Amino acid sequence: MKRSLVLMLAVILVASLFAGCVQGGGKTTTDAILYYACGSEPYLTLDPSVENSNGVCVLQNVYETLTRYNDQTGEVEPYLATSWTHNDDGTVWEFTLREDVSFHDGTKMNANAVKKSIDRTIKLGKGAAYIWTNVESVEVVSDYVVRFNCSESTSIDLIASAAYAAYIISEDACDKDGDWFNSEEGNDGGSGPYTVKSLVTGDQVMLSAYDGYWREWKENSYKMVVIKKHVESGTRRQLLETGDAHVGYNFSTTDIAALKANEKVEVKYLNTYNNILLFFNSEKQPCSNEDFRKALAYSFPYEEVINGVLENRGQLSHGLVTPGLWGHDENCKQYEFNLDKAREYLEKSGIDVSSVKLEFSIQSGYTEYKDLAQLWQTYLKEIGITMEIRERGWDSHIEHARATRPEDRQDIFIMIWWPDYADPSSWFQSMVHSQETPAFNLSYIKNPEWDAKIEEAMRLTATDRTRAEELYKEVQEGVLDGAYMIPVYDQVLTCVVSKEIDGFYYNPAYPNSVLFFNITHK
Amino acid sequence: MVKYIIKRLLNGLIVLLGVVTITFFITRVVPSDVAGKWAGERATEEQRKQAIAELGLDKPLVTQYVNYLKDLLSGDLGRSLRTKEPITKELASYFPATMELVLVAFLFAMFVGIPMGIYSAKKNGKMLDHTTRFFSIGAVSLPTFWVAMVFQLVFYRLLNWLPLGGRMSISASLMYDVPNVTGMLILDCILTGSWGLLGDAFVHIIMPGFTIALYPIGLVARMTRSALLEILNEDYITAAKSYGIREGRVLWRYALKNSLGATATVVALSMGYSLTNTFLTETIFSWPGLGSYVSKSVTTLDYPAIMGIAIISAIFYVILNLVADIIIALDPRIRL
Numbered sequence: 001m002k003r004s005l006v007l008m009l010a011v012i013l014v015a016s017l018f019a020g021c022v023q024g025g026g027k028t029t030t031d032a033i034l035y036y037a038c039g040s041e042p043y044l045t046l047d048p049s050v051e052n053s054n055g056v057c058v059l060q061n062v063y064e065t066l067t068r069y070n071d072q073t074g075e076v077e078p079y080l081a082t083s084w085t086h087n088d089d090g091t092v093w094e095f096t097l098r099e100d101v102s103f104h105d106g107t108k109m110n111a112n113a114v115k116k117s118i119d120r121t122i123k124l125g126k127g128a129a130y131i132w133t134n135v136e137s138v139e140v141v142s143d144y145v146v147r148f149n150c151s152e153s154t155s156i157d158l159i160a161s162a163a164y165a166a167y168i169i170s171e172d173a174c175d176k177d178g179d180w181f182n183s184e185e186g187n188d189g190g191s192g193p194y195t196v197k198s199l200v201t202g203d204q205v206m207l208s209a210y211d212g213y214w215r216e217w218k219e220n221s222y223k224m225v226v227i228k229k230h231v232e233s234g235t236r237r238q239l240l241e242t243g244d245a246h247v248g249y250n251f252s253t254t255d256i257a258a259l260k261a262n263e264k265v266e267v268k269y270l271n272t273y274n275n276i277l278l279f280f281n282s283e284k285q286p287c288s289n290e291d292f293r294k295a296l297a298y299s300f301p302y303e304e305v306i307n308g309v310l311e312n313r314g315q316l317s318h319g320l321v322t323p324g325l326w327g328h329d330e331n332c333k334q335y336e337f338n339l340d341k342a343r344e345y346l347e348k349s350g351i352d353v354s355s356v357k358l359e360f361s362i363q364s365g366y367t368e369y370k371d372l373a374q375l376w377q378t379y380l381k382e383i384g385i386t387m388e389i390r391e392r393g394w395d396s397h398i399e400h401a402r403a404t405r406p407e408d409r410q411d412i413f414i415m416i417w418w419p420d421y422a423d424p425s426s427w428f429q430s431m432v433h434s435q436e437t438p439a440f441n442l443s444y445i446k447n448p449e450w451d452a453k454i455e456e457a458m459r460l461t462a463t464d465r466t467r468a469e470e471l472y473k474e475v476q477e478g479v480l481d482g483a484y485m486i487p488v489y490d491q492v493l494t495c496v497v498s499k500e501i502d503g504f505y506y507n508p509a510y511p512n513s514v515l516f517f518n519i520t521h522k
Numbered sequence: 523m524v525k526y527i528i529k530r531l532l533n534g535l536i537v538l539l540g541v542v543t544i545t546f547f548i549t550r551v552v553p554s555d556v557a558g559k560w561a562g563e564r565a566t567e568e569q570r571k572q573a574i575a576e577l578g579l580d581k582p583l584v585t586q587y588v589n590y591l592k593d594l595l596s597g598d599l600g601r602s603l604r605t606k607e608p609i610t611k612e613l614a615s616y617f618p619a620t621m622e623l624v625l626v627a628f629l630f631a632m633f634v635g636i637p638m639g640i641y642s643a644k645k646n647g648k649m650l651d652h653t654t655r656f657f658s659i660g661a662v663s664l665p666t667f668w669v670a671m672v673f674q675l676v677f678y679r680l681l682n683w684l685p686l687g688g689r690m691s692i693s694a695s696l697m698y699d700v701p702n703v704t705g706m707l708i709l710d711c712i713l714t715g716s717w718g719l720l721g722d723a724f725v726h727i728i729m730p731g732f733t734i735a736l737y738p739i740g741l742v743a744r745m746t747r748s749a750l751l752e753i754l755n756e757d758y759i760t761a762a763k764s765y766g767i768r769e770g771r772v773l774w775r776y777a778l779k780n781s782l783g784a785t786a787t788v789v790a791l792s793m794g795y796s797l798t799n800t801f802l803t804e805t806i807f808s809w810p811g812l813g814s815y816v817s818k819s820v821t822t823l824d825y826p827a828i829m830g831i832a833i834i835s836a837i838f839y840v841i842l843n844l845v846a847d848i849i850i851a852l853d854p855r856i857r858l
Contacts, residue, residue, distance in 0.1 A: 033692060041818075044605045052562055126606075130566050178606060184615070184702075198700075201607070201615040203810035204688075206695075226692050231805045231814065234671065238679060238686055365821065395555045395823065398563075420564070430564075440564075 034222035034501070034516055037236045037248040041202045042227045046188070047178040048167035049120050052127035056163045057227060057513040058205050063167035063190035066095055066114070066160040069422040069509040074326040076157045076422075080109060080168055080191070090153035090462030095160070097144040101214045103170035104188060104195045111146040115139070117169040118148075128164035131420050155423065155462040162421035163510045193217075193517040194225060204228045207516070220520040237496075240265050246498040247514065253311045256494055265496050269312065270506045272418070273322045274491040276314075277431070279413040279442040282484055283406040286356050291349035293483035296412070297335040298342035299379050306489055309371040313494055317487035319476045320427045324508055326465065327424035327472045333480045334487075342383050353384040361400055361410035364391040369414060372488070387412075401442045413442045416491070422509045423461065424472050428454045432479055443484040450475045523851065530847055534840035541836040542594065542829070546587055549825035559603040559822070590829075599833070600826035604818070609830040612815065617834060618705025619689065620804070620811035623734055624796045625706070626727050630735030631742050631789060636778075638739070639746025639785075644773060646751060654743060661740030670733045670806040677729060684729050687808035694722035730807040734800055738792040745788050749781035783850050790846035794839045 036057070043055030048063050066081040081095040101109035115138045122132050134154040139147040148156045160166050173180075173189020180187050186196040186206070193215070194207035209223040230236045230248075237255040239245035241262055251259065260267050280287040280296065287293055306314045319332030346353065358380075362369040373389045380387045390410070392400060403409050417440075419426035430439070433454050434446040457471035479485055497504045503518040558565065561573040574580055578589060593600065599609035635658075642654040677684040685691060689707055690700070698719040701710040708727065711720035753759065754777055762772045801813030812831065819827035 033696075035692070045607070050606070125569055125572060127562055128564070130564070130569065133566070179608075179611075182607060198695075200810055201612060202605075202815065203808075206692075224696070228688070228692075228808065229810075230687065230808045232808075235674070235687060235806060235808060238674065242679070242686075244686070393823070395558070396553055399553070399555065 032222060032521075033224040033226055034519060034521075035239070035245040035247075036225060036227045036514075036516075037230045037239055037245040038227060038512070039229070039231060039233070039236065039248075039250045041229055042205045045178050045182055046196065046199070046205075047181040048169055048190070049117070049124050049129070049165060050126040050178060052164050054512060056511060058196070058207070059167060059190075060163070060192075060510055060513040061194045061207060061225070061516050062188050062192045062196055063169065064101075064192050065162070065166045065168065066097075067157050069158070069161040069507070071324045071422075071507045071509055074324075076161050079161075080114075081160070084157055086156070086462060088463070090155065090459075091150045093148040093150070093154075093156040094141065095146050095148075095156075097146065098214065099144055101191050102212050103173075103191045104210055104212075105170050105172055106212075107170050107172065109168065109170075109191050110143050111140040113171050113174075114146045114168055116171050116174045117167065120169065120174045121165050128162065128420050131159050131162055131165055153459045153462050158421055158423050158461070161509070163513070164420065166421070193515075197224075202229070213517075215517070217517075218520050220522075222516060222519060222521065225516045240496050240498060243498065243500065246501050246519075247504065248496045249493060249512065251494055251496060256311075256496075259496050263499075265498050268495045268497060268504075268506075270493040270495050271322075271324055271508050272491045272493050272511065273325055273422075273508045274416055274418040274511075275317055275320070275322050276414065276416050276488045276491065277320070278486040278488055279401075279415070279431075280484060280486075281406070281409055281411050281413070281442075281444060283444040284409065284411065286349070286351045286358075287411050289349045289351060290482055291345045292351050294335075295342045295345035295349060295383070296380075296385075297483045297486050298338045298345065299383055299385075300335065300376055300486065300488065301337045301379055302335070302488065303337065304375060305372045309368055309375065310489065310492075313368075313492050314489035315492055317490050319473075320431075320479065320485070320487055321424040321472065321476065322490050322508070325419065325422060325424060327469050329473050329476065332473070332476060335480075335483070337379075339379065339383060346383060346385075356385055358385065358387040358411040359390055360387050360412040360414070361390050361392060361397055362414050363394050363397045365393070373414075402438055406444065409444075414488075415440075415442070418511065425454070425458050425461065428472060428475060429458065431485065432475060445479070445484050447478070450478060526851060527844070527848065530844050534844060537840055538833070538836055541832055542591070543587075545829050545832040546590060547583075549823075549828055550583060550586070552823065552825075554823040554825070556603065556825070559824070560606075594833075599830040602819070602824050602827045604822050604824045604827070609826050612827065613812075613830055613834055614705065616810065616812045616815045619707075619809060620797060620800055620813065622706040622708060623727065623730055623800060623804075623809060623811060624793055626708075626731035627735035627738060627796055628789065628793055630732055631738035631792070634735070635739040635742030636746050636785070638743040640750060640773065640778060642743065642747045643750035643754060646754075651747075655747075658740040658743040658747075661736040662744075663740075664736065666733055666736070667802045667806060669736060670729070670803055673729050673733060674806070685726050687726075687730075687806070689726055689809065690719065690722050691726070694719055730803050730809055733803045733807075734796055738789060738796070741788055741792055742785055745785045746778075746781060749784050750777055753777045753780050783853050786849045787846045790842040794835075794842045797835055797838055 041054060043051060043058050044053045045051050046055055046058060048059050051059060064080050066079060067076045068079040070077050080101060081097055084093060084095045086093045097111060103109055118138050121129050134150045134152055135148055136151050137149045141147050168191065170189035184199045184201065186198040188196040193210055193213045195210050197206040197208040199205055205227040207225040233252040233255045236248040237251060237259060240248050240259065243264060256267060259265055280293045282288055302316060306316065318334055319329045321327040360373055362373050377387050377389060401409055401413050417427060431441050432445055433451050435441045438444055453471045453475050457468040460468040500522055502520045502522060504514060505518060506514060556577065556579060557570045557573040560577055561569040578586060601608055602612060638654045638658065642651045645651045674686060678686045698716055701714040701716055703710045703713050707723040708720065711723055759772060759777060762776055800811060801817050804811045804813035816831055819831065
């Protein structure tokens with residue numbers, strides 16, 4: 001027994017010697033690696049046609065799309081396509097492609113590859129493939145011109161800029177399946193600045209620079225990137241504090257406070273396209289009463305939630321469409337917390353509050369929902385309304401809201417929403433346009449006039465965006481005026497960036513992702 | 523003996539079938555939007571229908587069960603609803619990582635726990651005994667996540683002796699080819715002779731391994747101590763001592779051997795317990811193991827994954843129990 005103890009000690013000593021070598025010898029390599037610490041799995045699948053989750057942070061750097069949305073100007077910009085045209089009614093689109101782009105497997109990016117990629121995504125029909133619903137066919141016009149034929153007016157330029165389901169893949173990779181893309185050896189069929197070097201399932205992605213990339217590399221850009229999962233906020237914080245990691249997201253409030261005091265890092269509050277919405281059940285007493293809904297809207301403590309519950313991980317909403325996205329209206333009506341007004345509307349509604357018992361359905365597992373619900377509950381009590389909070393897992397939360405009989409559904413529902421691509425139609429088509437069986441229209445709005453306006457706006461997006469924007473604004477005024485749905489806050493992402501790097505920019509149209517190509521070390 | 527082992531193995535198979543059946547029906551009864559998970563929350567009606575057909579959800583439950591058993595026999599556990607990857611592939615990635623951690627913890631438990639128990643018994647009632655007892659009770663009762671964080675704070679932040687987490691450092695993984703034979707990094711490094719990476723892998727496993735080992739260490743130390751104390755009072759020990767046999771020899775050779783039966787059972791079961799309860803440790807040390815896979819699968823009701831985990835941990839338990847039973851059966855006093 002004694003001998004084994006001695007042996008173990010010896011092993012430890014020898015191993016620590018080795019460890020010393022590794023740390024010493026590896027120093028030069030470590031300097032050139034960009035370390036991205038994320039809080040959950042870096043991807044679910046790396047199949048670019050299918051992934052509809054965190055994997056964008058990888059795909060955005062490995063694959064490219066025809067166009068890219070600029071959140072500063074609200075315009076779509078050329079990416080793999082240099083220019084595009086469409087016919088008068090926006091049903092036929094032609095994209096001219098760059099001629100100097102090659103995929104990581106050495107093949108040329110051309111119209112055939114574009115056609116094959118989009119066809120593959122549509123055929124697989126997984127993830128966000130539905131964004132192409134209106135596309136009837138993709139045609140190769142010439143080597144570097146590709147045509148999209150649509151069943152109705154569709155803004156293909158916006159769809160082609162999507163963060164999901166719009167990636168252009170090399171022809172060979174198009175024939176591969178998900179297992180190939182997710183192989184731990186690292187396979188990809190992209191044309192972006194980085195290639196997938198290796199993977200550890202559910203844990204880590206290693207990217208390395210692609211030498212044949214069509215844009216010029218800067219001398220001090222990172223040739224290696226590692227994206228690694230560190231579930232604990234405290235672990236990510238320590239990695240940033242020691243300088244091992246360069247970028248990290250979503251920290252607890254205590255960790256944010258500590259990181260703010262650290263001189264080596266910068267804490268950023270990033271605008272997102274996500275907002276949290278309250279839905280009042282307009283088909284069921286008492287929320288079917290407009291004045292009652294308004295009373296509820298005035299009783300919600302918006303600012304207190306942002307400052308107290310979220311500790312600035314949110315900002316006041318102005319309308320359904322989030323800032324930075326076209327269609328956003330800074331002057332849109334917004335309710336404020338005013339219990340006097342709430343009482344006024346309550347009286348006007350003529351509803352006897354003593355008989356009212358509201359059910360507020362929230363998704364379990366999110367402390368912010370629970371906290372804001374409890375805060376609101378106390379204010380509602382002040383104006384005499386009893387509200388019961390029901391926490392449910394997402395499945396039963398949404399199923400309850402879709403119950404066949406309206407009276408079986410909740411009175412108030414809460415949910416987060418974000419657009420599939422940079423188009424406000426997502427909010428209106430999914431949550432305001434009437435639906436025979438409700439999918440996400442969970443205020444159960446049925447308004448033919450708004451339906452017509454939404455359809456018109458979607459039709460005009462490609463050809464007359466100014467008019468489309470006006471129509472969306474009208475509908476959104478109506479929805480808020482009638483207090484059907486209330487945007488409670490726009491989500492703000494906390495991000496901590498090391499001061500060792502330059503060029504960090506977050507575009508909310510591409511959630512959780514950053515273009516590593518633009519980042520350089522100081 | 524062979525008969526006994528075969529009997530135990532058959533028993534194990536029945537247990538496995540029971541686990542498969544029960545988890546299958548429980549996961550199907552829990553209300554869950556399976557098609558929605560497969561196709562995505564915002565999927566169109568068409569995509570949902572496609573999902574239902576792909577997953578065979580349109581068939582009666584019994585048919586689904588029979589199909590599942592058939593697939594299971596050919597080694598197919600289905601695909602995860604969340605990642606759409608084959609469950610066998612995911613388990614093959616996560617299981618060895620956790621297994622490695624549990625094995626290292628097991629070694630810690632044996633090499634730290636047993637000597638602690640012995641010395642404690644030897645110095646019964648003295649200062650050393652009190653200290654080890656204090657430590658072993660502490661090891662059993664301190665919350666793992668707290669200990670893990672304190673370790674990180676001390677050994678990474680303050681002393682910078684050990685890495686914060688992960689299985690290997692990024693620079694090491696770039697400098698060396700990472701071997702993949704069994705999926706257990708340390709073992710693979712030894713098998714392929716990747717000595718450079720071995721050292722790196724070793725320093726990475728110390729903190730998480732020791733954290734997981736804490737509970738078994740405490741348990742083993744206390745079991746060994748109480749079993750030994752009982753034996754040290756036996757007449758044959760007194761007889762051995764009176765023959766003038768050296769005390770060390772009496773303790774290690776005659777007393778310890780007889781006390782290990784009880785310890786073996788405790789170790790085996792606590793290892794089985796560790797396998798599915800490494801979640802907190804894995805989370806804190808960013809260890810890509812089964813623990814976080816379990817929690818993600820359960821919270822998202824990813825039932826093919828839940829079933830896969832249930833089956834693999836049932837197999838593990840059955841094997842461990844078998845091993846413990848065999849060790850005990852080796853004792854001539856309870857020879858069959």
